[in-house]
């Protein structure tokens with residue numbers, strides 16, 4: 001059973017747009033301090049499509065070796081089934097427990113294509129796998145019948161992370177929760193609602209830069225609905241809306257660099273947030289204390 005708050009990690013850059021491993025080490029220390037339960041490198045917030053296969057492997061191995069006793073959920077998504085298979089095998093070689101996989105993208109897969117991608121990648125290694133539903137970025141939904149089919153056919157399939165923001169869809173898939181299958185919410189402003197419906201936790205971008213997400217999770221788990229509602233509405237949501245003012249996910253990078261006074265970079269084509277967006281983010285982060 002997987003639960004808690006998992007961080008879809010940033011991939012910090014230096015000014016030359018190369019991965020900054022010292023800053024990554026600092027980020028993992030932050031996350032341990034906030035009390036997250038897992039690390040999710042090479043997801044959407046981690047900008048996985050911007051990296052070569054070799055860069056992705058090196059970063060995944062670094063996170064696995066510097067995990068600080070946290071569970072690692074490795075993004076293995078690609079529009080190439082062969083690449084996702086290669087990454088899956090690599091995750092097993094470096095001791096990563098969980099893979100995270102969305103449908104292939106750009107060329108829009110029909111259900112048969114989608115099932116073929118998932119089944120071939122799932123079978124490529126024995127470690128667990130979470131289905132990643134993020135239609136607004138991947139361009140297609142993972143249909144409920146495909147989720148149920150993969151869940152029933154492959155023992156590696158141990159959960160789903162839904163970032164669609166569609167609570168009607170979420171309300172249906174959350175009924176799949178069992179001791180062997182976890183359901184995570186991928187949108188920070190829907191975390192409390194999702195946990196009230198039975199979600200096992202969340203994969204929340206804000207957990208890169210604030211302890212409020214874990215505080216919300218812990219308040220709910222302790223039965224303090226009033227406190228969890230206050231954190232959701234007065235801390236999490238305003239910060240989420242502020243860091244998403246600039247094009248996703250540049251606001252998260254700005255907030256992390258600012259927090260640590262790092263002269264961090266933005267790999268092309270990502271652009272540093274404007275002065276106005278930076279001011280909005282600074283104001284929201286100052287309210288977190």
Ligand SMILES: O=C(O)C(=O)C[C@H](O)[C@H](O)CO
Pocket residue numbers: 008043044045046134161162163186187203204205
């Ligand atoms: O960044 C990711 O991969 C996540 O899972 C977190 C969110 O779902 C994603 O940032 C989209 O908002």
